[in-house]
Amino acid sequence: MAVDFEAVGRYIEELRLAKHIPRHRLAQDLGWSQKTLQRIAQGQVDMKLSQFIHLLSYLTAEPEEVDGLVEGHTWSFDQVDGHIINAGATGDTKQLEATKAELTAAMKKEYLPWMKSEILTCDIMLCELRGDDDGAHQAANRLFHQLANYEQWTAFDFRVVSRVVSYVPYAELRDTFKGHELNERALGWTRLDDQADAVLDSFYIGLIDSAVDSGKVDNVLEVCDLIRQRVVLWSNYYFRMYKRLCVAIVELLTGDQQQAVKMKDDLLASVGGFIPHNIFQRDHDGIEQLWRNVERLRAGATE
Numbered sequence: 001m002a003v004d005f006e007a008v009g010r011y012i013e014e015l016r017l018a019k020h021i022p023r024h025r026l027a028q029d030l031g032w033s034q035k036t037l038q039r040i041a042q043g044q045v046d047m048k049l050s051q052f053i054h055l056l057s058y059l060t061a062e063p064e065e066v067d068g069l070v071e072g073h074t075w076s077f078d079q080v081d082g083h084i085i086n087a088g089a090t091g092d093t094k095q096l097e098a099t100k101a102e103l104t105a106a107m108k109k110e111y112l113p114w115m116k117s118e119i120l121t122c123d124i125m126l127c128e129l130r131g132d133d134d135g136a137h138q139a140a141n142r143l144f145h146q147l148a149n150y151e152q153w154t155a156f157d158f159r160v161v162s163r164v165v166s167y168v169p170y171a172e173l174r175d176t177f178k179g180h181e182l183n184e185r186a187l188g189w190t191r192l193d194d195q196a197d198a199v200l201d202s203f204y205i206g207l208i209d210s211a212v213d214s215g216k217v218d219n220v221l222e223v224c225d226l227i228r229q230r231v232v233l234w235s236n237y238y239f240r241m242y243k244r245l246c247v248a249i250v251e252l253l254t255g256d257q258q259q260a261v262k263m264k265d266d267l268l269a270s271v272g273g274f275i276p277h278n279i280f281q282r283d284h285d286g287i288e289q290l291w292r293n294v295e296r297l298r299a300g301a302t303e
Contacts, residue, residue: 006043165206
């Protein structure tokens with residue numbers, strides 16, 4: 001049976017890119033030359049079966065499973081991420097610091113790119129909980145630039161990016177994600193299940209803060225248009241709330257200010273009517289702060 005070495009090479013290269021393993025690191029760990037790996041990627045090498053198995057074993061081993069993060073347990077990056085998000089939501093700084101220390105120690109033993117992202121995520125949440133806005137911005141931008149340098153993004157990478165969008169300068173986001181590509185899902189990830197939609201919700205919502213921080217009305221209107229155009233299920237109440245908020249923001253920036261405030265207040269009142277206060281309060285406060293920022297932007301634009 002003839003072997004299609006070009007197809008094999010493409011498959012190996014796709015695996016390497018998906019794992020965010022630089023070619024020089026792969027060469028170092030396997031004891032091979034970078035030139036050999038390059039020729040394999042181009043389908044120019046007739047590998048021995050033992051070499052192919054060795055390479056495939058390295059690339060398909062589950063790098064998200066790390067022994068020793070917690071004694072007696074093996075955590076996947078989804079589990080680690082869950083611990084971090086839960087600690088941040090409950091304000092558990094001790095857990096965040098402990099997780100960061102465990103990840104930092106594990107990084108010294110094994111090259112796992114996702115750990116770098118999670119360490120920075122811990123830093124961001126610790127800064128947020130301590131009220132260190134500058135520190136949170138710096139850590140978030142380090143994380144974004146780290147991911148932006150990857151040759152290809154995974155679903156996990158985009159999930160992480162969606163959390164820091166509000167911190168990243170709008171000009172950089174616009175350069176990285178072209179507006180029309182968002183709706184076409186051309187983001188380097190392909191999972192289109194409910195979880196992926198929830199991540200995309202978070203990404204769009206974060207864009208609003210970034211656009212407002214840019215100080216440019218046109219940027220805010222552009223994001224509002226993106227959000228209003230996005231098609232979501234009727235059951236997606238959370239994102240539909242932001243679609244209605246964007247209508248009010250556009251009215252505030254381009255139309256009747258009093259009518260815009262009424263639209264915003266009516267929206268918050270209607271949502272608060274069926275979502276428990278303790279659950280909705282954080283979003284309510286965030287929307288009111290966003291609204292004040294848009295009002296300042298409007299005032300600056302009309303001076």
